[in-house]
Amino acid sequence: xxxxxxxxxxxxxxxxxxxxxxxxxxxxxxxxxxxxxxxxxxxxxxxxxxxxxxxxxxxxxxxxxxxxxxxxxxxxxxxxxxxxxxxxxxxxxxxxxxxxxxxxxxxxxxxxx
Numbered sequence: 001x002x003x004x005x006x007x008x009x010x011x012x013x014x015x016x017x018x019x020x021x022x023x024x025x026x027x028x029x030x031x032x033x034x035x036x037x038x039x040x041x042x043x044x045x046x047x048x049x050x051x052x053x054x055x056x057x058x059x060x061x062x063x064x065x066x067x068x069x070x071x072x073x074x075x076x077x078x079x080x081x082x083x084x085x086x087x088x089x090x091x092x093x094x095x096x097x098x099x100x101x102x103x104x105x106x107x108x109x110x111x112x113x
Contacts, residue, residue, distance in 0.1 A: 087094075
C-alpha cells in the first residue's frame with residue numbers, strides 16, 4: 001500500500017486531493033439534480049400528453065359536429081332551391097292570377113282600368 005508522504009507530494013498534493021473531492025461531490029450533486037429533473041419532465045410529459053389527447057378529442061368532436069351541420073345545411077339548401085324552382089315554374093300562372101285579381105278589385109272599387 002502506497003504511503004502518502006509530505007516530501008513526495010507536499011501542499012500541492014493536498015490541494016489537488018481536496019479539489020478532486022470537491023469536484024466529485026459537485027458531480028454527484030449535479031447527477032442527482034439531473035435525475036430529479038428527468039423525473040419531473042417525465043411527469044410533465046404525462047400531463048401534456050393527457051392534455052393533448054383531450055384537445056384532440058375536442059377537435060374531433062367539433063369536426064364531426066361541423067360535418068353534420070354542413071350536411072344539414074346542404075339538405076336545407078336543396079329544399080329551398082327546389083321550392084324556388086317550383087315557384088319560378090308557376091310564376092306565370094301566379095302573375096296572371098294576380099292581374100285578374102287586380103282587375104276584379106278595380107271593378108269592385110270602381111276604378112278605371
